[in-house]
Amino acid sequence: MTAIAHQRTRTTARATSPLRSRAAVRNLLEPQTLTPADLSMVLLVTEEHTDRPMPTVTVPEIPAVMHDAARLGIRSVKLFAESSGRDDTGEISLAVDSLMARAVHACKSAEQSIAVMTETCLCSYTDDGVCYITDRNGRPDVPATVEITSRQAIAHAEAGADIVGPASMVLGTVGGARKALDQSGHDGVSVMPHVIFWSSLYDRFRLTMGATPKAGINREFQINPGKADQFVDTALRMEAAGADMILLEPAQFTADVLVALKGQTRAPLFPFSVSGEYNTLSHMDRETGRRDVRLLVELFTMLKRAGATASITYAALDIARQLT
Numbered sequence: 001m002t003a004i005a006h007q008r009t010r011t012t013a014r015a016t017s018p019l020r021s022r023a024a025v026r027n028l029l030e031p032q033t034l035t036p037a038d039l040s041m042v043l044l045v046t047e048e049h050t051d052r053p054m055p056t057v058t059v060p061e062i063p064a065v066m067h068d069a070a071r072l073g074i075r076s077v078k079l080f081a082e083s084s085g086r087d088d089t090g091e092i093s094l095a096v097d098s099l100m101a102r103a104v105h106a107c108k109s110a111e112q113s114i115a116v117m118t119e120t121c122l123c124s125y126t127d128d129g130v131c132y133i134t135d136r137n138g139r140p141d142v143p144a145t146v147e148i149t150s151r152q153a154i155a156h157a158e159a160g161a162d163i164v165g166p167a168s169m170v171l172g173t174v175g176g177a178r179k180a181l182d183q184s185g186h187d188g189v190s191v192m193p194h195v196i197f198w199s200s201l202y203d204r205f206r207l208t209m210g211a212t213p214k215a216g217i218n219r220e221f222q223i224n225p226g227k228a229d230q231f232v233d234t235a236l237r238m239e240a241a242g243a244d245m246i247l248l249e250p251a252q253f254t255a256d257v258l259v260a261l262k263g264q265t266r267a268p269l270f271p272f273s274v275s276g277e278y279n280t281l282s283h284m285d286r287e288t289g290r291r292d293v294r295l296l297v298e299l300f301t302m303l304k305r306a307g308a309t310a311s312i313t314y315a316a317l318d319i320a321r322q323l324t
Contacts (some may be wrong), residue, residue, distance in 0.1 A: 026274075029240040036073035038272065038308070040117070041065075041316035044208055045081045045103040052206040054275050054314065059102050059246035061121045063110035065317070072320035078165075078312050079103050080310040081125045081224065082209050090148045091124040091132060095154050096250035101129045103269055116160065117192065117312075120152040120177060121167040130213045131168035131221070136310070140220070146172040150180035156184035165247060167194040169234075178242030192245035195235045198222035201276025211317040231257045232264070239267050247312070252281075252299060255306050269298045271303050272312040282315055291318040 020026055044054040057065060069077065082099035085092045093100070100118060107116045122145070123131045132179065133144040145168065153164040153176075164181070165174040174193045180190050206212040223231050234259075235246050244267065249252040251271035261269055273296065281295040293315050300311040300319070313319070 001050055002121055006250040015151060026281070033295060033321035034304060034319075036316075036320035037075050037312050038300065038304050038309050039319060040110065040312040041069050041074050041318040042078045042314045043080070044205070044314075045079060045099055045101070046209075047082070047084060047099060050125050052208040054208040054278070056208065057100070059106050059248040062103060062106040064188040065115060066107055066110035068317060069320075070111045070114055070315065072324055074114070074316055074320055076117060076163075076310065077107055078119075079107070080119050080209060081124070082203075088127050088133075088142075090125040090152075090186060091123070092114055093125045093148075093152055096155070096158075098155070100157040101155065104156060104161050108160040115162040116158040117163040117165055118161045119165045119167045119194075120149045120156065120173070123168075123206075123213070124209055127294075128213060129211060131205065132170050140170065142170055143170055146189050148173075149173045150176035153177040153189075153191070154180050154184045154186065157181055157189045161189065163190040163192050163245065165192050165194060167196075169194065169196055169223075171237075172241075174238045174243050175241040190244040191242055192247050193238045193243050194247045194272070195231060195238065195251060196222045196249050196310055197225040197231065197253055199225065199250050199253065199274070199276070201252070201274050201280075202277035204279060225253060228257050228260070232260050235261055236264060239265055243267065245270060245309075247272050249301060250277060252277050255303065258306045258308060269307060270310055270312055271308050273299065273314070275314065278314040279281070291315065292321045293322060297322070 019029055042052055044056045081103050104116055123129055133141045135141040149166060155268050156164050164177055166177050174191060177191050181187060245268045246267050248258060249272035251273040254271050258269055282293045283289050285292045296315050297319055303311050
């Protein structure tokens with residue numbers, strides 16, 4: 001047998017590569033790829049606890065949660081706040097003592113080093129539950145929507161937010177927020193708009209936060225999940241309008257557009273794993289009393305590999321505890 005043939009025989013006979021056959025070598029060459037720093041924690045803030053589809057926190061509970069997050073190595077939190085009052089202008093969202101403002105204060109007072117992200121949107125504040133102001137004919141009033149959400153951005157910045165998130169997908173809200181922040185002395189606050197594929201994965205969030213439109217789900221401004229090119233184009237237009245970062249949702253269905261955007265922008269990219277993903281890809285283990293988040297770990301590992309700066313998730317604390 002020639003030396004070459006002998007070499008081929010040896011190669012064929014191997015069951016696996018030496019790089020993977022021993023645990024010590026795997027640990028050396030394949031270190032843990034997902035860390036708590038790769039996660040952003042979602043908090044749904046409510047005035048009081050009631051039976052809801054998604055876990056919520058009240059303002060007095062926020063400091064303890066923030067301390068846990070800091071101890072585990074989580075670096076950011078994404079806040080959503082309900083509203084007990086509604087009107088046809090959304091101006092109730094601008095109150096200095098709004099639930100969102102109090103939640104931001106509580107987060108920054110507890111852990112100054114953790115970046116606080118907010119959502120500037122109207123679905124929790126308008127009578128009809130839509131994300132924009134409507135005119136007398138029930139059509140979107142774009143100038144009014146841009147004006148009120150820009151004022152929301154200022155209100156959140158004054159409360160201490162580090163990053164504000166235009167979420168309505170109405171064109172003009174990103175540029176409006178950036179201009180308003182710059183002109184009000186909050187030029188150091190970042191703008192991270194939501195770029196959204198429409199999906200049924202949002203239902204539990206809507207039910208929890210009272211953000212379901214009375215007329216039914218309106219997909220006018222969200223993007224058909226078959227239109228990846230529209231998603232990428234929208235994100236790039238938002239960046240050109242003043243976005244500093246981009247939020248992509250739902251995370252599970254954005255891997256392809258994440259890769260495409262990674263090749264076209266230097267803006268940090270944050271996939272948002274929404275409520276339906278949390279409930280579908282994790283569950284409570286009856287034996288241990290802990291949430292089984294293994295599938296979410298796999299999802300966020302893949303998204304990090306695809307270029308995510310961090311993944312926003314309701315399961316951040318559960319995953320961080322497992323990783324550490």
